[in-house]
Amino acid sequence: MKRYGEHRFPGKLFVVEGIDGSGKSTQLMLLHQWLQAEGYGVIFSEWNSSPLVRDTTRRGKKKQMLTPATFSLLHATDFADRMEHNILPLLKAGAVVLCDRYIYTAFARDVVRGMDRKWVRELYSFAVKPTAAFYFRVPLEVAMKRILLGRSGVKFYEAGMDLGLNEDPEQSFHIFQGKILEEYESMIAEFDLTTVDATLPIEEQQAQMRQIVKAKLTQAKRLRVAP
Amino acid sequence: MRETYSVILPKMGLGELTGRLIVIEGTDGVGRSTQIKLLRPWLEQQGHAVLDTGIKRSQLAARGIQQAKEGHTLGRITLSLFYATDFADRLENEIVPALRAGFVVLTDRYIYSLMARAIVRGLDPAWLHKVHSFALKPDATFYLRIGVDDLIPRVVFSTGFDYWESGMDLYPSDDMYESFRRYQTALLAQFDAMAQEYDFTVIDASPDIHTVFERLRTGISRVLKGEPREPLFAVPAPEVAVHPTDNGEVAAAGKTKRPAAEK
Numbered sequence A: 001m002k003r004y005g006e007h008r009f010p011g012k013l014f015v016v017e018g019i020d021g022s023g024k025s026t027q028l029m030l031l032h033q034w035l036q037a038e039g040y041g042v043i044f045s046e047w048n049s050s051p052l053v054r055d056t057t058r059r060g061k062k063k064q065m066l067t068p069a070t071f072s073l074l075h076a077t078d079f080a081d082r083m084e085h086n087i088l089p090l091l092k093a094g095a096v097v098l099c100d101r102y103i104y105t106a107f108a109r110d111v112v113r114g115m116d117r118k119w120v121r122e123l124y125s126f127a128v129k130p131t132a133a134f135y136f137r138v139p140l141e142v143a144m145k146r147i148l149l150g151r152s153g154v155k156f157y158e159a160g161m162d163l164g165l166n167e168d169p170e171q172s173f174h175i176f177q178g179k180i181l182e183e184y185e186s187m188i189a190e191f192d193l194t195t196v197d198a199t200l201p202i203e204e205q206q207a208q209m210r211q212i213v214k215a216k217l218t219q220a221k222r223l224r225v226a227p
Numbered sequence B: 001m002r003e004t005y006s007v008i009l010p011k012m013g014l015g016e017l018t019g020r021l022i023v024i025e026g027t028d029g030v031g032r033s034t035q036i037k038l039l040r041p042w043l044e045q046q047g048h049a050v051l052d053t054g055i056k057r058s059q060l061a062a063r064g065i066q067q068a069k070e071g072h073t074l075g076r077i078t079l080s081l082f083y084a085t086d087f088a089d090r091l092e093n094e095i096v097p098a099l100r101a102g103f104v105v106l107t108d109r110y111i112y113s114l115m116a117r118a119i120v121r122g123l124d125p126a127w128l129h130k131v132h133s134f135a136l137k138p139d140a141t142f143y144l145r146i147g148v149d150d151l152i153p154r155v156v157f158s159t160g161f162d163y164w165e166s167g168m169d170l171y172p173s174d175d176m177y178e179s180f181r182r183y184q185t186a187l188l189a190q191f192d193a194m195a196q197e198y199d200f201t202v203i204d205a206s207p208d209i210h211t212v213f214e215r216l217r218t219g220i221s222r223v224l225k226g227e228p229r230e231p232l233f234a235v236p237a238p239e240v241a242v243h244p245t246d247n248g249e250v251a252a253a254g255k256t257k258r259p260a261a262e263k
Helices: A024-037 A054-062 A068-092 A103-112 A117-123 A140-150 A169-190 A202-223 B032-045 B062-070 B076-100 B111-120 B125-131 B148-156 B176-197 B209-225
Strands: A012-017 A042-046 A096-100 A132-137 A194-197 B020-026 B050-054 B104-108 B140-145 B201-204 B242-244 B250-252
Touching: A012 A024, A012 A068, A012 A103, A012 A202, A024 A042, A024 A096, A024 A132, A024 A202, A042 A068, A054 A068, A054 B062, A068 A096, A068 A103, A068 A117, A068 B076, A103 A117, A103 A169, A117 B125, A132 A169, A132 A202, A140 A169, A194 A202, B020 B032, B020 B076, B020 B111, B020 B209, B032 B050, B032 B104, B032 B209, B050 B076, B062 B076, B076 B104, B076 B111, B076 B125, B111 B125, B111 B176, B140 B176, B140 B209, B148 B176, B201 B209
Parallel strands: A012 A096, A012 A132, A042 A096, A132 A194, B020 B104, B020 B140, B050 B104, B140 B201
Antiparallel strands: B242 B250
């Protein structure tokens, strides 16, 4: 069982991280389009999307039966399934794998929920170290404005309502995201995250991202699958 | 005060867990559930309130694990974490509340089975140890020990060979008997290796049901009276079993040293 940082594969792994409303998914979508147009074999994998675990997660969330421990372990199970059946084999095959959220999301959320910081890191030590991990840094108020304008409401766990921070979902969400933001900030140095200023115009952020990705791909020309 | 193997989950309140946690461990088909069926009324007759629980019985994850095992895309890390989820759910929602209420909790298997099965499947023992380190240390673990030759007739004449209990995911073969033998031999070696590290009380499970029951009662009575536990049988030196790791390499069981459980 290989540990974080020990894997060596021909493929490349790029991940995006950041609080809700940081714009990371939009940026990853734009990167995806570009890489495809450039002829790379690109695969996209999203946090919390394993078909194997979906029913259990849905049930746990719907009935509000998840504790910090089971929330953490269930998301790790989901991640393990995608790692074992999707991400690893594709990296071995030389693909460019794009992940919307990665282990750092778990590190931030689970620690805010009260799980032991070292334990959560150990839990995910089977993960492949990304070629680059982009952290979309945004002030809390900016992200809140983007989120709350675009949605009718926030869900129970999304707002951290299980933590009993505040009875009002919007207030709870605000406090919860603020704590997650602090965790992200402390991980920049720990995991060498590539910080992108998410208040810049979308085009500018994308240009920065492409430049970094391109530099990592020049050493891997053979990944190109189409002319 | 009650302890865990290292990590403490939020809101555990370890100081209030006054009940007794008794683990019955052992491999597939050794007779754990038969013994628990006998132990429960025996304990209740003495006035103890009993909760019995076991692997894959959680409200949260039992159904999901069953569905996942029926498919053919279940990875080894995934399976292990799914079981850890099931365990955490039962720990927090069944075991801890029962201990808080002063129950005797009888659990059919514990983290030791989860770790043994995963180690045989090539996962890193140190990683498994840390992942499961939020588990409460039990008051006693009774390990029903049996040799593979004594185990086989029991399984044949009760449930027959099961796909997972025969390690068919690990040793694909037309011959389920051979797979079962190889898998259970490797598993027994892991249990034996854990016996000392986790302070198991070893009970020879090869005699008839009533003899084993008698020995379990003696052991459990001691625990409930707070008398010192002594192993009823010495553990034989661990056999060295060979199992493949996830890289297809071959590693010897017990070769990788697990970090010792904190006493």
